Structures are given as C-alpha cells and as structure tokens.
Amino acid sequence: MSSEQSIRLAAGDVELTVHPTIGCRIGSLRIGGTEVLRQGERYGSFPMVPWCGRTRDGRFSNGGVPHRLPLNAPPHAIHGTGRDTAWRTARADESEAAFTYDLADPWPYTGRVTQTFELAEDSVTVRMGVETYGTSFPAQAGWHPWFLRNLGDGGEDVRIAFTPEWQEERGEDHLPTGKRITPLPGPWDDCFGMPDGVDVTLTWPGRLELIVRSPAEWVVVYDEQAEAVCVEPQSGPPNGLNTHPRLVTPIEPLEIATTWSWRRL
Template sequence: MTDVLENSRVRAVVDPERGARLTSLRIDGHEVLGAASAPGVDPAIADGIFAMVPWAGRVRDGVVVADGVAHQLPQADGPNALHGLGHVRPWRRSGEGTYAVDLGGPWPTQGIATLRYALLDAGVRIELTWDDGTDRPCSIGLHPWFRRRLDTGGELEADLRPTTMVERGADGLPTGELVAARPGPWDDCFTLAADPVLTWSDALHLTLRSSADWWVVYDEPGDTICVEPQTTPPDAFGHPTLHPADGWPHTVWLEITA
C-alpha cells in the first residue's frame, strides 16, 4: 500500500515496499518523475526517487575493505556494486512521511537508514540518514529520474553549470583525478557552480538544493535525466583523493521546489 502526502500544489506518493521511494511527484498538476525506457535497465533502479545507502553509485568489483577485511557487495552493474542496499528492501513506517530500514551484511557495519519526506509550499524536502553508530566510511545519496517532457510545455532544459568533474577511466569508473568539466552527454560526477535548475518552458521551473557537495548527472537517455546529490563521488572508498576532508557525512537532503 502506498502513502500519499499532499497540499494545495504538491502530491507525493511513497511506496514503502519498494525502498520507500517516491514513485510520483506532481507539482501544480504536472508529474515530474519518470522511468527509464532503455532495455536492460534494472527495474529496481529505473524510476521515481530512491535512496542510495549505505553506498551511492558504483563500487569497483563490489569490494569494500574495512579493518583489513574485504567485503563482497552484490554485483549489479557487471562486476561492480551499484546504489546500495536500501532501494531493494521494504521499509517500515515510523511516522508521517518517515520510513526506516535495518541494513547490514554484506556491508561491513550494521545500521539503520531513515528517509523523511516533508512537503513544502511548492515542492518537497527529502532527507536520508545512515546511522551505524560509527564514523566509518559510507556514501549516501538520492536518485531522481526526471521526465524530459511533461504533459504540456516545452522539453526540459537543465541549467547545471558543472565546475570540477571526476575523471572516469576506460572502465567507466573514477580514476581518482579531478578535471575540468567536459561537454556532455554525461554519466559523470561533478561539483556545480550553482543549484541545478530544471525548466519546462510554459509549464514548470524547478530548483534543486542539497546538502551534498557532489552531483551525478546522467543525461544520456532521450526521455529522462537524473540529477543525483551524493555525499561522495562513486567508488570514493578506493581513492583517497576523493575522500571527504571533514569525515564521511551520514546525512544528505534534497529540496525540489517550483
């Protein structure tokens, strides 16, 4: 059974059984979330807005090392692990718009992930927290699929203003180097010079704000675009140059406002 949060301008639908993901977000009557139509995309990651926890993005060969011990994560992107454990688990309701799930092995620690959805006057705030009682490395994020075309108005124009870009090697994973942003299309991680803005002319104008320093942008599909706030770049665990300077954040929030 799904849960509905709504006010005069916003209607959000959450499915606790599918990772407590946001399966629908209507703002001023426009559905802004979509689903990947490309063949071969895992349905578990192909729609709505879902939590990436306790890691976000790809992990090379699905291996993380903690206290000298290698832990094998589920391999979902060829040999690599992808997008954590939370998006494929049912979450329990712990309050209005609030959900939680216990996660552990094969991840090295045991913890609780919490998702909180709060409606704004013209949007929604989503907050994801990972609490394993430690300050060990983790990487968390939120993964939205936005439609390129709404029910009316022009095609999506994304104002992203990338600055620093995480270099990817021939295998598609980070090399650990930071480079100047290159032209798209992208399946890449960036810092941005300003909050991302998504505009469908004559229909809707959205601003995305987040606590995250990093954004993954996936704009290769013709019908959707992903703009994903993450606390670290993908595969950061294996690259000291990508480690956060002030410890590993255990909370990330995203606000989507019209």
C-alpha cells in the same frame, strides 16, 4: 490516501507518493496535476545508501578488513541496498513522513537508515541519515531521481543548467579516474564537484522550473536516456567507499539532505 504500499503527502495542489516497500522511493510527484517523475518500479526517485553509484568490482575495505558486495551491475556493485529493501513507516501525516530500515546482509555492518520527507506547495525536502549500532564503517548516501525529459502536451524538452567547479574524469569502466577536469558538455553520465553545494536548475520552457539543491558537494548528472534526466546529489563520488571514505561512527552519523523547489512558468 495511504496504505502499507504507498504513503501519499499533499500540500495545496501538489501530491507526493512514497513507496516504502519498494526501496522507500518517491513514486510520483504531481505539481498542479502534472507528473514530473518517470513512472515504474525502477524509477521515480530512489535513495542510494549505503553507497552511491558504482563500487569498483564490489570491493571495499574498512581499515584492513576487506569486503565484497554483490555485483548487481557487473563488474561493479551499484547504488546500494536501500532501493531494494522494504522500509518501515515510522510516522506519516498530511505533508510529512519518516521511514527506517536496518542495515543487513549483503552490507557487512549493522546500523539504521532513516529517511524523512517534508512537502510544501513549492518544495519538498528529503533528509537521510545513516547510524551504526556499534562498529564504525565507511558509507555514502544520496538520491537518484528520474525527472521526465518532457512533461507532455507538446511542450519542449527539459533544459539543465548548473555551474560545477570540476568534473570527475570518467574512465572506460565508468568510474572516476581520480583526475579532476574542466567540465565538458553533455550528454553526461558523470560526477561533478560543487563545493558550495549542489545547485542544478531544470527548466521545462513555459511549464515549470525545478531547482535541485543540497549541501552535498557532489552531483551525478545522467541524461543519456530519451525518457528522463537524473540529477543525483550524493555525499561522495562514485567508488567513494574506496577513494573518499566517510566513516559513520557511534558519535557521528552520516547525514545528507536535498530540497527540490519549483515555480510554474
């Protein structure tokens, strides 16, 4: 069942619910009746766009033009504006849907963001694109899923497995210092480099294995909360508008994709 507030996709016994009016986030992913995402308006899995993670002091420049973003995580600006925006439903059928929104204040440039979902019985693929209506600008895109640490019924907590090539050293301000270090053991609120593509396996022993993959080279892993763990593929590191700018131009949009695939154990 779908409404303006929620779009429900289904494939076999898998159900995915998207809430376009609260940031076009995935509100629920149920696999064989088992919910795998933390519930609540701030959770599920939300898009990070047109920047990911923290932007230092909310400041960035496009060439020589400085800009200031609202400090929604003082002293920084965090996770973009897409998660706080009502998106339009462009199309939706039984297992696929597409949504858009137009970039506007407080983002200083005009453009369009598109997000699509394709659900299968053993996977979901999400794609996002950022295009400009004229002026080129730096941007980032990615996703911030909140996977439940425990699926209930007395099962064990999730285990995280991945092999990054490096870890971005994190300063006291939670931003990368610019130094790449040998990956450290968790718990994490850290960005890692995976130049061959993001590949992180979440295993709930005896229940479910879910693999997060993306052609993107960066992933933030956050597991400091008791309720959930986050595996966040993104097109650049935190503060990347300043340190690793990727220009969206009239002939080259920013495009990113992620696939979650699973198998029952």
